[in-house]
Amino acid sequence: MTEGVQVSGSLRNRLAVTLTGGAAVLAVLLFIVVRSYAAQIAQQGQDSILSASVTSILDAAVIRDGVVEIDFPYASFSMLSTPMDDRIFYAIYQDDTLLSGYGDLPRTAGTATRAYQGSAVRLATASRVLIGANVRTRISVTVAQTQDALSGTLSRISRNVALFGAGFFALATLLSIWATAATIEPLQRLTTSVTRRGPQDLSPVAKPVPLEMLPLVASLNSLMARLDQSLRQSEDFIAEAAHRVRTPLATVRSYAEATLQRVDREENRQALRSMIRAIDESSRAAGQLLDHAMITFRADHLERDDLDLVDLLRELVLRLTPVAEMKDIELHLRADGPVIINGDPILLQNALRNLIDNALKYAPGESVIGIRIITEPRFQVEIRDQGPGFPADEIANLTERFSRGRNAVGTIGSGLGLTIAQDVAAAHGGSLALSNLPEGGACVTFSL
Amino acid sequence: MKFLLVEDNADLAAAICSRMQLDGHVIDHADTIQDAIAFSETGEYDLILLDIMLPDGDGRTFLQRHRAGKRDTPVIVLTARSQVSDRISMLDLGADDYVTKPFDHEELQARCRAVLRRKSGTAQTVMQIGDVAFDPVAGHLTVAGEVVNLRNRELRLLELLFNAPGQIFAKQKLVDRLFSYDEDVSENAIEVYIGRLRKHLEPSSLRITTLRGLGYRLDHD
Numbered sequence: 001m002t003e004g005v006q007v008s009g010s011l012r013n014r015l016a017v018t019l020t021g022g023a024a025v026l027a028v029l030l031f032i033v034v035r036s037y038a039a040q041i042a043q044q045g046q047d048s049i050l051s052a053s054v055t056s057i058l059d060a061a062v063i064r065d066g067v068v069e070i071d072f073p074y075a076s077f078s079m080l081s082t083p084m085d086d087r088i089f090y091a092i093y094q095d096d097t098l099l100s101g102y103g104d105l106p107r108t109a110g111t112a113t114r115a116y117q118g119s120a121v122r123l124a125t126a127s128r129v130l131i132g133a134n135v136r137t138r139i140s141v142t143v144a145q146t147q148d149a150l151s152g153t154l155s156r157i158s159r160n161v162a163l164f165g166a167g168f169f170a171l172a173t174l175l176s177i178w179a180t181a182a183t184i185e186p187l188q189r190l191t192t193s194v195t196r197r198g199p200q201d202l203s204p205v206a207k208p209v210p211l212e213m214l215p216l217v218a219s220l221n222s223l224m225a226r227l228d229q230s231l232r233q234s235e236d237f238i239a240e241a242a243h244r245v246r247t248p249l250a251t252v253r254s255y256a257e258a259t260l261q262r263v264d265r266e267e268n269r270q271a272l273r274s275m276i277r278a279i280d281e282s283s284r285a286a287g288q289l290l291d292h293a294m295i296t297f298r299a300d301h302l303e304r305d306d307l308d309l310v311d312l313l314r315e316l317v318l319r320l321t322p323v324a325e326m327k328d329i330e331l332h333l334r335a336d337g338p339v340i341i342n343g344d345p346i347l348l349q350n351a352l353r354n355l356i357d358n359a360l361k362y363a364p365g366e367s368v369i370g371i372r373i374i375t376e377p378r379f380q381v382e383i384r385d386q387g388p389g390f391p392a393d394e395i396a397n398l399t400e401r402f403s404r405g406r407n408a409v410g411t412i413g414s415g416l417g418l419t420i421a422q423d424v425a426a427a428h429g430g431s432l433a434l435s436n437l438p439e440g441g442a443c444v445t446f447s448l
Numbered sequence: 449m450k451f452l453l454v455e456d457n458a459d460l461a462a463a464i465c466s467r468m469q470l471d472g473h474v475i476d477h478a479d480t481i482q483d484a485i486a487f488s489e490t491g492e493y494d495l496i497l498l499d500i501m502l503p504d505g506d507g508r509t510f511l512q513r514h515r516a517g518k519r520d521t522p523v524i525v526l527t528a529r530s531q532v533s534d535r536i537s538m539l540d541l542g543a544d545d546y547v548t549k550p551f552d553h554e555e556l557q558a559r560c561r562a563v564l565r566r567k568s569g570t571a572q573t574v575m576q577i578g579d580v581a582f583d584p585v586a587g588h589l590t591v592a593g594e595v596v597n598l599r600n601r602e603l604r605l606l607e608l609l610f611n612a613p614g615q616i617f618a619k620q621k622l623v624d625r626l627f628s629y630d631e632d633v634s635e636n637a638i639e640v641y642i643g644r645l646r647k648h649l650e651p652s653s654l655r656i657t658t659l660r661g662l663g664y665r666l667d668h669d
């Protein structure tokens with residue numbers, strides 16, 4: 001029943017994508033923030049050691065006899081040692097003259113990172129003014145260190161943060177799947193409860209639904225209430241219309257029959273007989289047209305139930321026996337034990353009734369109509385009569401709507417009986433087969 | 449037999465009544481549920497014919513009250529509906545059978561007989577002429593102490609003759625009563641059944657006389 005409905009996206013997908021996408025963005029953000037914060041702290045650590053080293057060198061600078069002397073304290077370089085054996089560079093300038101160290105080492109104010117000898121180095125520079133007897137000079141010290149240990153630490157931190165971010169993402173994804181399922185579930189429950197209904201069930205949805213679904217369910221309920229009311233109205237209308245039409249027909253028929261008993265002139269009698277036949281014809285056609293419409297409607301939504309085929313046939317035979325007796329026809333039902341099948345009882349009853357009705361119409365007086373249930377290889381009901389049988393050249397077309405056999409001339413019927421039976425059989429996945437018996441008579445096999 | 453007809457359409461009721469009286473039945477007519485209840489509580493009926501759509505309610509209401517009152521008079525519903533499920537619900541409510549309007553009177557009577565036969569013992573339907581006792585409901589004939597079972601057409605033919613001994617019945621009228629209107633039969637078809645009845649009645653004091661060109665008559669020696 002989903003054809004004709006336009007689909008625009010899926011709530012489930014939309015929700016899942018939004019939630020997992022949000023989780024992914026959050027995980028990446030978390031990674032970037034934590035990593036840059038860690039890098040900043042690590043850098044601060046290196047910077048403070050570099051500054052301490054520079055300061056300790058500056059502190060060791062003295063002017064002796066007008067000459068600057070620096071005695072490097074051991075700690076000024078040892079404090080910079082790292083497990084990665086980072087290289088250390090230094091440069092000492094007196095005013096702008098290199099006193100000692102690497103002259104090509106970049107000089108910066110404060111701390112900075114520069115490329116030097118093919119790798120990135122962190123530099124710290126500080127200066128101090130030395131005042132001697134008549135000397136006033138400025139000593140500037142730069143210490144640089146490569147960043148192998150630092151980047152090692154940083155990559156370790158990055159890996160851990162990345163793992164943490166991935167874990168967070170996985171957990172958030174699981175959570176979003178669960179949340180999506182939990183949100184969609186009441187919707188699915190509603191769908192199931194509406195889909196499982198029989199075609200006649202137009203009662204409102206009674207199960208509790210989430211607040212957000214209330215407007216939808218409320219309008220669904222009101223739609224079904226209106227549908228129920230209009231169905232009821234049209235049923236009442238059909239019943240009323242049938243009553244209005246059939247009651248006067250019954251009046252005419254009864255009067256015609258009563259008059260036929262009193263009238264003697266053959267031409268008057270003939271007219272009355274034609275009148276009765278016409279009434280029967282029209283009422284039968286109206287009835288079968290309604291039946292056919294009902295069957296077409298119900299065939300789309302079979303109300304299947306387990307039922308006993310023998311029981312159903314027994315009741316039909318009981319119901320039709322008075323009619324059969326009027327022609328001294330014996331309805332012979334051969335069946336023992338219950339035969340349980342799954343089908344729509346109203347449709348099956350209507351179809352089988354039409355078939356037995358047909359047999360009754362065409363069978364001669366004082367004959368036997370045999371009804372038999374076959375269970376192997378499939379469920380079949382076989383109806384045999386001792387009438388004239390089907391015209392051989394028409395047998396293939398007889399189940400068409402409004403088609404009647406040649407020998408039906410003069411017999412009252414609408415040509416819908418076999419069509420109804422065939423439609424019902426088809427709705428149950430079966431078929432209707434017509435054949436003539438070698439000893440004469442028709443045989444109709446209704447298979448399920 | 450004595451019938452109660454519950455039908456609000458005056459024309460149809462009159463037609464049914466006149467047709468029933470023609471066959472020698474007694475029939476009372478009620479046109480509302482109220483009247484129907486009053487009739488059924490005071491009179492003794494063999495059968496009730498009930499219309500479903502009545503001015504003061506649904507005929508099914510009557511059916512329920514009728515059954516609740518422990519009355520077992522059989523009820524045949526006259527319905528204008530033809531939906532199968534509707535038919536079933538009426539049988540569930542305690543109707544013994546139903547016919548769909550417009551109905552064949554012969555079929556209605558056949559159904560009446562079938563219903564009465566199922567509830568055997570409720571109706572006194574045996575008719576007696578001379579040494580012949582005839583029970584149209586049970587469908588048998590007692591001739592000189594011997595019970596003869598009749599076929600349906602024999603039964604209906606004999607019922608017609610038994611209701612009016614001495615009256616002449618034209619062949620064509622008998623054909624119209626015995627065969628349905630869509631059966632193509634000649635007048636001579638009736639002779640077979642007359643022949644059979646004569647054989648059944650052989651040992652008795654009853655005779656079926658042929659009046660050439662006029663028809664048949666049941667005579668009592």
